[in-house]
Amino acid sequence: MERAAYRIIDANFNRSREAARVVEEYCRFVLNSQPLTQRAKELRHELCGAIGRLDAGRLMAARDTASDVGAGKTVPNQLVRGGLADCLTAGCKRLTEALRILAETTQPIDAELAAKMEKLRFDAYTLVPRREVRNLVMLIKEFNPDAFYSIEEVDFVEKGIFPLKTGRVDLGLSKLFRFLRKGK
Numbered sequence: 001m002e003r004a005a006y007r008i009i010d011a012n013f014n015r016s017r018e019a020a021r022v023v024e025e026y027c028r029f030v031l032n033s034q035p036l037t038q039r040a041k042e043l044r045h046e047l048c049g050a051i052g053r054l055d056a057g058r059l060m061a062a063r064d065t066a067s068d069v070g071a072g073k074t075v076p077n078q079l080v081r082g083g084l085a086d087c088l089t090a091g092c093k094r095l096t097e098a099l100r101i102l103a104e105t106t107q108p109i110d111a112e113l114a115a116k117m118e119k120l121r122f123d124a125y126t127l128v129p130r131r132e133v134r135n136l137v138m139l140i141k142e143f144n145p146d147a148f149y150s151i152e153e154v155d156f157v158e159k160g161i162f163p164l165k166t167g168r169v170d171l172g173l174s175k176l177f178r179f180l181r182k183g184k
């Protein structure tokens with residue numbers, strides 16, 4: 001079972017490192033953004049440093065590409081990209097998916113490493129700092145004016161959808177319900 005875990009970790013470490021490099025190259029050569037390039041590079045190096053906590057010999061010994069039943073398997077349009085923005089999207093998705101798998105799989109081996117993988121996953125979600133969101137939105141609209149995008153406020157998300165007050169969820173609906181009941 002431990003060998004299987006190390007195979008999963010090895011495959012997803014490689015996948016996440018490659019995906020982080022795709023994001024970094026897009027920020028560098030397409031966006032020409034030094035701050036985003038630097039953040040992507042730092043994320044990739046943090047990932048490599050964190051996985052370095054594991055026994056490299058075990059990771060290499062677990063690698064068995066020749067008998068990997070998933071190696072070489074593809075799905076239709078798997079590598080079809082309409083442009084560089086599609087490459088970035090695919091890279092971002094691969095990065096966060098692989099980091100999630102690393103967080104789950106490293107948990108029984110090294111809980112601290114698993115927490116680091118989870119932190120890196122959220123760092124990947126929030127790669128673009130707030131001060132650069134306006135520039136990012138302009139770039140999105142330039143590439144695809146009809147694009148759907150979502151920007152989440154991390155501070156707001158951490159507090160939950162409905163802030164708690166005195167241990168109860170206050171939706172501000174109690175006054176509305178009282179008003180509606182008066183009409184009965």
